[in-house]
Amino acid sequence: MKGRPENLSPEVEARPVILEIEGLTHYFDSLRAVHDFSVTIKEGELVGLIGPNGAGKTTVFNLITGVYRPTAGSIRYEGAQLVGLPSHEIIQMGIARTFQNIRLFANLTVLDNVLIAYHPHAGYGLADSIFRSRRYREREKAMIERSQEFLEIFGLADRQNDIAGSLPYGLQRRLEIARALATQPRLLLLDEPAAGMNPQEIDQLMELIHFIRDRFQLTIFLVEHRMRLVMNICEWITVMDFGEIIARGKPEEVRGNPQVIEAYLGRQAIR
Amino acid sequence: MRQLLRNTNFTFILGAGLVFILVQALISVGVLNAYWQGIIFWGAAITMVSLGLNLIYGFNGQFSLGQFGFYAIGAYASADITYRWVRNDPSALVVVIFGSVLALVFMLGVSAFLRRFYGVATLAKFLFHFLAAVLGFFLAVRFVNPAIGKSVYTALNALPSGLSQQIVFFLALVGGATLAGIISYLFGIPVLELGSDYFGIATLGFTIIVKVLLDNTDTLLPFPEMKGARGMVGIPKWTTWPWVFFTFMAVVLVMRNLLHSSTGRAILSVREDERAAELVGIDTASQKILAFVIGSVFAGLAGGIRAHDMAFLHPTMFGFLPSFNPLIIIVFGGLGSMTGTIITGFFWIFLLEGLLRLYLPEGFETWRFVVYPLVLLLMMLLRPQGLMGRYEIAFLRRPLPPPRVKESPPAPKPIPEAGEVAV
Ligand SMILES: Nc1ncnc2c1ncn2[C@@H]1O[C@H](COP(=O)(O)OP(=O)(O)O)[C@@H](O)[C@H]1O
Ligand SMILES: [Mg+2]
Numbered sequence: 094m095k096g097r098p099e100n101l102s103p104e105v106e107a108r109p110v111i112l113e114i115e116g117l118t119h120y121f122d123s124l125r126a127v128h129d130f131s132v133t134i135k136e137g138e139l140v141g142l143i144g145p146n147g148a149g150k151t152t153v154f155n156l157i158t159g160v161y162r163p164t165a166g167s168i169r170y171e172g173a174q175l176v177g178l179p180s181h182e183i184i185q186m187g188i189a190r191t192f193q194n195i196r197l198f199a200n201l202t203v204l205d206n207v208l209i210a211y212h213p214h215a216g217y218g219l220a221d222s223i224f225r226s227r228r229y230r231e232r233e234k235a236m237i238e239r240s241q242e243f244l245e246i247f248g249l250a251d252r253q254n255d256i257a258g259s260l261p262y263g264l265q266r267r268l269e270i271a272r273a274l275a276t277q278p279r280l281l282l283l284d285e286p287a288a289g290m291n292p293q294e295i296d297q298l299m300e301l302i303h304f305i306r307d308r309f310q311l312t313i314f315l316v317e318h319r320m321r322l323v324m325n326i327c328e329w330i331t332v333m334d335f336g337e338i339i340a341r342g343k344p345e346e347v348r349g350n351p352q353v354i355e356a357y358l359g360r361q362a363i364r
Numbered sequence: 365m366r367q368l369l370r371n372t373n374f375t376f377i378l379g380a381g382l383v384f385i386l387v388q389a390l391i392s393v394g395v396l397n398a399y400w401q402g403i404i405f406w407g408a409a410i411t412m413v414s415l416g417l418n419l420i421y422g423f424n425g426q427f428s429l430g431q432f433g434f435y436a437i438g439a440y441a442s443a444d445i446t447y448r449w450v451r452n453d454p455s456a457l458v459v460v461i462f463g464s465v466l467a468l469v470f471m472l473g474v475s476a477f478l479r480r481f482y483g484v485a486t487l488a489k490f491l492f493h494f495l496a497a498v499l500g501f502f503l504a505v506r507f508v509n510p511a512i513g514k515s516v517y518t519a520l521n522a523l524p525s526g527l528s529q530q531i532v533f534f535l536a537l538v539g540g541a542t543l544a545g546i547i548s549y550l551f552g553i554p555v556l557e558l559g560s561d562y563f564g565i566a567t568l569g570f571t572i573i574v575k576v577l578l579d580n581t582d583t584l585l586p587f588p589e590m591k592g593a594r595g596m597v598g599i600p601k602w603t604t605w606p607w608v609f610f611t612f613m614a615v616v617l618v619m620r621n622l623l624h625s626s627t628g629r630a631i632l633s634v635r636e637d638e639r640a641a642e643l644v645g646i647d648t649a650s651q652k653i654l655a656f657v658i659g660s661v662f663a664g665l666a667g668g669i670r671a672h673d674m675a676f677l678h679p680t681m682f683g684f685l686p687s688f689n690p691l692i693i694i695v696f697g698g699l700g701s702m703t704g705t706i707i708t709g710f711f712w713i714f715l716l717e718g719l720l721r722l723y724l725p726e727g728f729e730t731w732r733f734v735v736y737p738l739v740l741l742l743m744m745l746l747r748p749q750g751l752m753g754r755y756e757i758a759f760l761r762r763p764l765p766p767p768r769v770k771e772s773p774p775a776p777k778p779i780p781e782a783g784e785v786a787v
C-alpha cells in the first residue's frame with residue numbers, strides 16, 4: 094500500500110485505514126513547504142513524522158486540520174475528504190491536535206480550558222443558558238464532572254481553578270493534551286510534544302502517550318524533530334526534508350538510512 | 365437569615381429590590397426631579413449599550429464602533445411604532461413585529477439550507493440572508509399590514525387603555541431590539557470575517573451611514589414623521605422607572621447567564637486565541653456573530669428606552685462623537701468586567717451629563733472631546749486594565765466549581781490504572 098512501509102505485520106495491515114493523505118502539496122507564495130506528501134495510517138497505530146527544522150512537518154498538521162487549504166492533494170479521514178472543510182468541523186469529526194508552541198487559553202482557568210473543548214458536546218442551547226433550565230444545570234454539572242475526570246488523569250486536579258498561563262511549562266503541555274482529548278478524538282496529532290523537556294520529563298511523556306493511547310483507543314500521529322522520543326515509541330516513521338519524504342520505515346531502519354543521517358544528523362552536526 | 369444573606373443570589377435580588385424601591389420612592393416624593401430622573405434613565409440606556417459592547421469587545425475580542433448605530437435603530441424604530449400608534453396608525457407596529465418574525469424565519473431557512481454546502485462564499489451568504497430579510501419585511505408591508513392591521517388595532521384597543529399602552533410599548537421595545545439584531549446579523553456575516561481591526565473600521569462606517577440616513581429620513585427614506593435633520597418630535601413619553609429597571613435587569617441577567625454557560629466560555633475562547641478555539645472544535649465565526657447580535661440587541665433595547673424618555677430624537681444624538689461613549693465606558697470600567705461597565709456607565713452620565721452640565725459654563729461642550737481623549741489616555745497609561753480589571757461582584761462572577769469529590773483515595777501517581785476513572 095502507498096504511504097506505508099512494506100514490512101509491517103499482517104495483523105496491523107488488516108485494520109481499517111483512518112487517515113490517508115495523497116499528493117499533498119503546499120506553497121507559501123513561492124516557498125514550497127510541502128511537496129507530494131503521502132501517508133496512510135491505520136487505526137490504533139502510533140506513527141512518527143520527523144525531519145529537521147523547517148522540513149514542513151507543522152505545515153502538514155496545519156493542512157490536515159484545515160488551517161491552510163493545500164495547493165494540491167487529498168486528505169481522507171475515515172473515508173471523508175477533509176480538504177476545504179473549516180477547522181472546527183474537522184475537529185468535530187474526531188481529529189484533535191496540540192501545538193508546537195503551546196496555545197492554551199492562557200487567561201482562563203485550567204478547568205475552563207478543558208470545558209471549552211467540550212463545548213460541541215455541551216448538549217444544551219442558548220435558551221437553556223439564558224433561562225437556566227434544568228437541562229442547563231444537569232448538562233453543565235455533567236460536563237464539569239467529566240472535565241474534572243480528565244484533569245485527574247493528567248494530574249491537574251488540584252490546579253483546576255488556577256489560571257492556565259500560570260502553570261509550569263510541563264503542566265501546560267499536559268493540559269494541552271488533556272484539552273485535545275476532551276474533544277473526544279479518534280486521531281490525535283501531537284506537534285513536538287517533547288519540545289523544551291528534559292530527558293526525565295520525556296520519559297514521563299512517553300509513558301503518558303502510551304497510557305492515553307490504550308485508554309482512549311487512539312491513533313496517534315506524532316511530529317518530532319528530535320530522535321529520542323520518536324525512536325522509542327513510534328511503530329514506524331516517515332522522514333521529511335525540505336517538504337519531501339526522504340525515507341520511511343521502522344525506527345531501526347530509519348536510523349540506519351544514510352539519506353536520513355545526512356539530512357538530519359549532518360545538519361545538526363553543522364549546527 | 366444569616367444563611368440567606370450569604371447566598372449571593374438572594375443578596376443581589378434584595379439589593380436590587382431595595383434600589384428599585386428607593387428610586388421609586390424618591391421619584392414619588394419628588395426628590396428626584398425630571399432632570400435627575402432623566403439622568404438615571406439615560407445612564408441605564410448607555411450602560412446597556414456599553415454592556416453589549418463589552419460582550420462584543422471585552423469578552424469576545426471584536427472591536428466594534430458600531431453600537432451607536434444599533435442604538436439609533438432601536439430608538440427610531442420603536443419611536444416610529446409608538447408615534448404612529450398614538451396617531452391611530454398600527455402600521456409600524458404590525459410591519460416591524462411581523463416583518464421581523466418573517467425575516468427571522470426566512471433567514472433561519474436560508475442558513476439551514478446553506479449549511480448543506482461547504483465553502484459558500486461570504487458575499488453569497490450575505491446576499492441570500494439579505495434577500496430573505498427583505499422578503500420578510502416586504503411581505504409584512506405589502507400583505508400582512510393591509511390584511512390584519514385594522515384588526516390588531518381594534519383588538520388592542522379593546523383592552524383597557526393603560527394596558528394596551530403598556531403592551532404596545534413592550535412590543536415597540538422588542539421590535540426595535542429585534543430590528544437592531546437582524547441588521548447586526550446581516551452586517552456581521554461579511555464583516556466579522558475580516559478580523560478585529562477591519563471590523564472596527566467597518567462598524568465605524570456603519571455608525572456614520574446610519575447617521576446620514578437619519579439626517580435624511582424624510583428625503584431618502586419614506587419616513588416623513590422622523591423629520592430628518594430637524595429631529596423627530598411627538599414621541600409618547602412612556603419610559604418610567606419600572607420599565608427602565610426591569611429592562612436593565614433583563615439585560616444584566618441575560619448577559620450573565622450567557623457568560624456563565626458553555627456558549628459563554630466559547631465566546632471567551634475566541635478572545636483568548638481564535639485559532640486555538642477553532643482547533644478545539646469551536647465554530648468561531650458563529651460565536652462572533654452571536655456576541656455581536658446579542659450586544660446589538662442590547663443597544664436596540666436601550667435605544668427604545670431612551671427614545672421614550674426623551675420623547676424627541678435627533679440624529680446628532682447618534683453622531684460620531686457620542687458614539688465613542690460606550691467605548692470609553694468599557695475601557696474605563698475594565699474590558700471583560702460587567703461590574704466595571706455598570707459602575708462606570710452610570711457614573712459617566714451622572715458626572716458628565718448630570719453634574720458638570722449644571723455647574724460648568726456653556727463653552728464646556730466644545731471642550732469635552734479634548735478632555736475625554738486626554739482622560740482616556742491617562743487611564744491607559746496609569747491603569748490599562750480599567751478601574752475594575754476583570755473583577756466581578758459575586759452575583760456576576762463565573763463560579764469556580766469545587767474540586768471533585770473522589771470516590772476512591774487519590775492515586776499516588778498522576779496516571780491511574782486504566783479503568784479506574786470512567787470517562
Ligand atoms: N504561515 C507561513 N507563511 C510562510 N511560510 C511559512 C509559514 N509557515 C511555515 N512556513 C515555512 O514553511 C516551511 C516549513 O515550516 P514548518 O512546517 O513549520 O516546518 P517544521 O514544523 O518541520 O519545522 C519553513 O520554511 C517555514 O518557514
Ligand atoms: Mg514545526
